[in-house]
Amino acid sequence: MTDTTPVPVRDDPGRADPAAPAIELDGVRKTYHSHGDTVAAVRGVDLSIAPGEFFSLLGPSGCGKTTTMRMIAGFEEPTAGRVRLDGRDVTGVPANKRDVNMVFQSYALFPHMSVFDNVAFGLRRKGVAKGEIKARVGDILGIVDLAGREKRRPGELSGGQQQRVALARALVNRPRALLLDEPLGALDLKLRQAMQVELKRIQREVGITFVYVTHDQGEALTMSDRIAVMNDGGVEQLGTPREIYERPATKFVAGFIGTSNLLSGEVGGVDGAQAVISYGDDGRIVVPLREDRPAAAGDRLEVTVRPEKIELLTERPDRPGSLVRATVAEVVYLGTSTSYLVTTPGGAEVTVFQQNATNADDLAARGDQVWLAWEARHSYAIGTA
Amino acid sequence: MTTTLTAPERRAPRRRPVRGRGLQIYTTLLVAWLLLPIAVMILFGFNDTKSKQNFEWEGFTLHWYAHLFDKKDLTTALVNSLTIAALTTVIATVLGTLAGLALGRHRFRGQGVSNLVMFAAISCPELVMGSSLLAMFVATETPRGYLTILAAHVMFSVSFVAITVRARAVGLDPKIEEAAQDLGAGPWTTFRLVTLPMIMPGVLSGALLAFALSVDDFIITNFTSGATQTFPLWVWASTRTGTPPQVNVMGTLIFAVGVLLAIINIAATRRRARTH
Numbered sequence: 001m002t003d004t005t006p007v008p009v010r011d012d013p014g015r016a017d018p019a020a021p022a023i024e025l026d027g028v029r030k031t032y033h034s035h036g037d038t039v040a041a042v043r044g045v046d047l048s049i050a051p052g053e054f055f056s057l058l059g060p061s062g063c064g065k066t067t068t069m070r071m072i073a074g075f076e077e078p079t080a081g082r083v084r085l086d087g088r089d090v091t092g093v094p095a096n097k098r099d100v101n102m103v104f105q106s107y108a109l110f111p112h113m114s115v116f117d118n119v120a121f122g123l124r125r126k127g128v129a130k131g132e133i134k135a136r137v138g139d140i141l142g143i144v145d146l147a148g149r150e151k152r153r154p155g156e157l158s159g160g161q162q163q164r165v166a167l168a169r170a171l172v173n174r175p176r177a178l179l180l181d182e183p184l185g186a187l188d189l190k191l192r193q194a195m196q197v198e199l200k201r202i203q204r205e206v207g208i209t210f211v212y213v214t215h216d217q218g219e220a221l222t223m224s225d226r227i228a229v230m231n232d233g234g235v236e237q238l239g240t241p242r243e244i245y246e247r248p249a250t251k252f253v254a255g256f257i258g259t260s261n262l263l264s265g266e267v268g269g270v271d272g273a274q275a276v277i278s279y280g281d282d283g284r285i286v287v288p289l290r291e292d293r294p295a296a297a298g299d300r301l302e303v304t305v306r307p308e309k310i311e312l313l314t315e316r317p318d319r320p321g322s323l324v325r326a327t328v329a330e331v332v333y334l335g336t337s338t339s340y341l342v343t344t345p346g347g348a349e350v351t352v353f354q355q356n357a358t359n360a361d362d363l364a365a366r367g368d369q370v371w372l373a374w375e376a377r378h379s380y381a382i383g384t385a
Numbered sequence: 386m387t388t389t390l391t392a393p394e395r396r397a398p399r400r401r402p403v404r405g406r407g408l409q410i411y412t413t414l415l416v417a418w419l420l421l422p423i424a425v426m427i428l429f430g431f432n433d434t435k436s437k438q439n440f441e442w443e444g445f446t447l448h449w450y451a452h453l454f455d456k457k458d459l460t461t462a463l464v465n466s467l468t469i470a471a472l473t474t475v476i477a478t479v480l481g482t483l484a485g486l487a488l489g490r491h492r493f494r495g496q497g498v499s500n501l502v503m504f505a506a507i508s509c510p511e512l513v514m515g516s517s518l519l520a521m522f523v524a525t526e527t528p529r530g531y532l533t534i535l536a537a538h539v540m541f542s543v544s545f546v547a548i549t550v551r552a553r554a555v556g557l558d559p560k561i562e563e564a565a566q567d568l569g570a571g572p573w574t575t576f577r578l579v580t581l582p583m584i585m586p587g588v589l590s591g592a593l594l595a596f597a598l599s600v601d602d603f604i605i606t607n608f609t610s611g612a613t614q615t616f617p618l619w620v621w622a623s624t625r626t627g628t629p630p631q632v633n634v635m636g637t638l639i640f641a642v643g644v645l646l647a648i649i650n651i652a653a654t655r656r657r658a659r660t661h
Contacts, residue, residue, distance in 0.1 A: 075563055095566045108564035112582045121578075125569035173568065 020087030022177050022209040023049040023072060023100075028081035030067050041067045043233040044081070049177070049211060049226075051086075054203055056212045056220040059230035060256070065213045068230070069179050072211065074098045085176055096125075101170035102179040105186065107162045109154040115141070115165055116150035122173040140172040143202060160191045167202070177209040184219065196222050217257045221245060229253050246306070247380050254304040254382055261310075261350045262382075263324070264302045267295050274376055277301060280345040282316070283324040287379035295381065302382050307351040309378040312340060312363050313371040322379055324372045326350060328364045338363075342370060423640060430633035437627030449630040456631055462619035463635055465531065469615065470600035473538040477595040480539070481546025482588050486580070488547065489554025506544040514541065515608035522609065529611025537609045538599040545598065546591030553587030593646070600639070 030042040042064040049055045057065040070076040071083055074095030082091045090098055101122065110118050116137055123133045141147050144164035154162055163183060170178055183199075184192045200223050203210050214220050220227050221241040229236045229244060229252075237249040248254035254262065263285060265277035275295050277285040287303050295301050305322070316323065326342035329349070333356075340352040340363075352372065354363060364370050429439050433446035454460045488499060506514075518537050522529055561583070565575040581588070603617040610618060620632050 073567060075566075095563070096569050096571055102564070102567045104560045104564060106558055106560050108558060108560040110561060110565070110579055110583075121565070121570075122568035125574065169564075169568070 020084070021048040022051040022053070022086060023047070023055075023211065024082075024084040024087070025068070025072070026082040026084065028068070028071060028078045028083065030064075030071060030076060031079045040233050042071070042078075045230075045233075045235055047228060047235070047238070049209060051209055052207050054200070054210045054212065054223055054225045056214060056224040056227045057230055058214055058217060058220040058227050058256075059236075060215055063230040064233040065215075065230045066181060069102075069181055069211060069213050072177070073100060073102050073179050099175055100177045100179055101173050101175040102181065103166050103170050103183045105182040107154070107166040107186075109162060109165055109169070111154055113153075114150060115146065115152050115154070115157070118154065118165055119169045119172050121169065126173070136172055137168075140168045143171075143205065144168045144198075159187055160195065163187065163195065164198075167199075171202070171206055171208065174206075175208065177211055178203075180210060180212045182214055182216075183212075184214075184216075192219075199223060221257070229256065231256070248304060248382060251302065251304075251382050254380075259307050259351055260304045261307065261348070262302060262304055263344070263346070263348050263350070264300060265346070267297050267299045267301055269297050270295070275301060275381070277303070279324050281325075283322075283345075285322045285324065285379060286320070286376040287322075287381050288376060290381055293381060303379050304382050305374055305379050307339070307353040308337075310350070310352045310372050310374045312342075312352050312354055313373055314364065314368070316371050317373055319373065321373060321375045324350075326370055326372050328366055328368045328370055331364070331366060340364065340370075342372065344372075426633050427637045427640075430630055430637050432630055432633075434630060437629075439628055439630050439633070449634050453631055453634055456629060458614060459616075459619055459623075459629070459631060459635075462614040463616045465534075465613060466600055466616035469531070469535050469538060470596050472535055473542055473599040474592050474596045476535075476539045477542035477546050478588060478592040481543045481591055481595070482550050482584070484543065484547040485550025485552075485587070485591075486554050486584070489551040490557070490559065503544040503547055506541060507548070511541075511602075511604040515605040518605065519608040529609055530613045533609045533611065534606055534613060534615065537605050538602060541602075541605065542595035542598050545594045546588075549591040549594065550584055550587040553584045557583055589650075593650075597643075 025045050025047040028042060028045045029040065031038050031040045033039075045064075045068055047068075057068055059065045067076060071078050072085075074090070074093060074097075077092060082089055084090065085099065110121065113121070119137045119140060120133050123136060128136070137150070138147070141150065144167055146161060146164055146168065149157070149161070154165060157165065163186075166183070180199075184195050187195060196219060199210075212220070212223065221244075224241055226238065226240055227244050228238045231252050237244055237253045239247075239249075244253060245257055248257060248260065251262070254260040263279065265279050265285060267275045268278045268284075269276050270289065273289055275287050275289050277287065279285050285303055287301065289295060316325075324344055326344050328340055328342050330341035332339040332341075334353075335356070337353045337355050340354065342350050342352060344350060350372065428442075430449055431445050431447070432439055432442055433444040433448065434441070435443065484499070484503075487493070488496065488503075515537075518533075518540075519529075521527075522533055527533060557580070562575055562579055565579040566572075570578065601617055603621065606615050606618060607621075614622075616635065620628060623629065623632065
């Protein structure tokens with residue numbers, strides 16, 4: 001990427017309320033009627049996205065993330081609830097009158113227009129002066145590294161280039177928010193990773209709120225300031241990538257984001273802010289108690305722990321925290337790390353990642369008896385089962 | 386960014402060299418077979434005939450080109466044919482484009498029936514359509530003439546336009562129109578700047594079809610014309626007494642315009658292919 005003059009962060013003379021979130025969804029619902037049934041695509045979503053934030057809606061297909069985005073864009077109207085942009089209620093305002101722009105998964109470039117005309121489309125609709133259009137289109141094409149390709153047709157460009165035209169076509173309007181609907185889905189892995197970094201850089205450079213829809217948890221974790229994990233039309237958890245990864249609020253989030261291990265057992269006792277679950281004959285799981293989910297002795301508790309937090313040991317160590325006996329079922333060498341699939345006496349399958357830092361050999365082989373140890377703070381209670 | 390990719394190489398259309406003479410001879414014969422009647426028509430437009438009939442070669446003349454519009458009723462018939470064809474093209478193209486877009490883009494109640502009616506209108510024998518139109522016009526006491534011809538021509542051309550436009554509209558990504566809307570274009574601007582240019586090839590071929598079908602229609606026109614003459618009707622009537630060479634000249638000119646349009650179309654397609 002060559003040096004380019006950054007597009008100035010827009011001052012906001014039109015902001016209804018300077019303290020208001022860029023985007024606010026208030027009890028938004030969307031139901032469809034099909035074959036006499038009422039199907040809820042989005043069931044009561046409340047979101048508040050700050051100006052300049054990189055916000056992701058993450059979830060499997062059919063979770064309602066795209067419908068939610070289309071309601072922000074104005075392509076769908078909510079069945080109930082309000083949509084506010086910069087504090088102004090835009091519910092019922094059509095898409096062409098909303099100051100947000102969208103980048104489509106299929107890019108949706110105008111095939112009969114040159115790159116320049118594609119990018120200038122929005123500015124021409126607003127009646128921006130010719131000279132200014134030329135300057136702004138030139139600037140934004142520089143930012144997305146497409147300077148000199150103004151006269152090309154979209155069909156003459158590669159997938160990655162078309163993607164950047166789509167981005168430029170939206171960004172050149174300096175919208176209050178940019179909505180991106182799985183914009184990298186059609187690119188191959190290498191280009192996708194390069195574009196993730198690019199997108200993040202462009203977002204910093206232009207300072208516009210990004211709302212990013214994706215089913216790719218890696219993408220969401222890499223780029224976002226905050227993520228809303230959606231499932232079945234509702235938000236399962238809202239938080240920073242670290243919060244969502246390390247402290248998944250529900251079983252769904254734990255399973256959807258990364259690899260996670262689920263262990264359950266009966267609470268033997270509560271020691272201050274920690275619950276201790278006895279596991280097997282001589283094992284235990286120590287888990288910090290959550291204020292929002294209190295547990296008492298005798299309750300069954302589900303606990304999640306990430307594979308890279310667990311240490312695999314051949315002898316029972318003498319240390320605080322969780323300790324669980326297990327049998328190695330599978331060893332998979334992954335280059336930088338080795339993945340062990342082990343089974344506990346309770347029948348649970350646990351995945352453990354160990355860095356291949358110094359060890360020349362594997363710690364354990366199939367069939368070996370091992371001990372799993374991890375610190376109390378790495379256990380996370382996700383519910384009473 | 387270091388992953389910038391170069392634009393795909395432009396492919397020059399390259400044809401496979403034809404091997405062997407058999408195919409060449411066959412192609413030449415086929416083209417000759419197709420062109421022979423047209424060649425005869427053009428040739429006899431230059432025939433210095435003295436009789437009422439124009440079947441025997443009697444020498445070269447440009448007389449008929451100089452006196453092209455001498456036969457008033459023939460000229461009127463030609464003007465009728467051309468104006469009816471032009472009006473039919475405009476009306477059928479507008480109506481057919483809208484119908485084709487609706488059928489290609491949206492799901493609605495009665496869509497299946499609309500599709501069926503379109504194809505029925507195309508596959509219906511012209512004699513049946515012509516006689517039923519006549520029956521309808523007689524029953525409703527509509528005076529037959531220019532307007533009934535026009536109405537009939539619009540009716541049978543509209544389906545052709547609708548079907549060519551529909552084929553084009555089905556392949557359109559609806560997100561492209563959403564993108565236009567998202568960038569601030571209202572429904573009309575979106576249609577004018579995005580939808581219409583994208584379906585234009587379908588609209589143009591539909592319009593050409595409509596014109597071609599209308600300008601030389603005989604059967605349906607014969608049923609609905611009343612006292613109004615069109616070029617095909619006049620030529621048909623004249624065969625009993627002898628077709629004047631002016632008919633050949635007019636036919637030649639219509640053919641020439643058609644060839645010219647075809648060449649323009651090919652040139653435009655080549656130019657588009659180059660810039661895409």
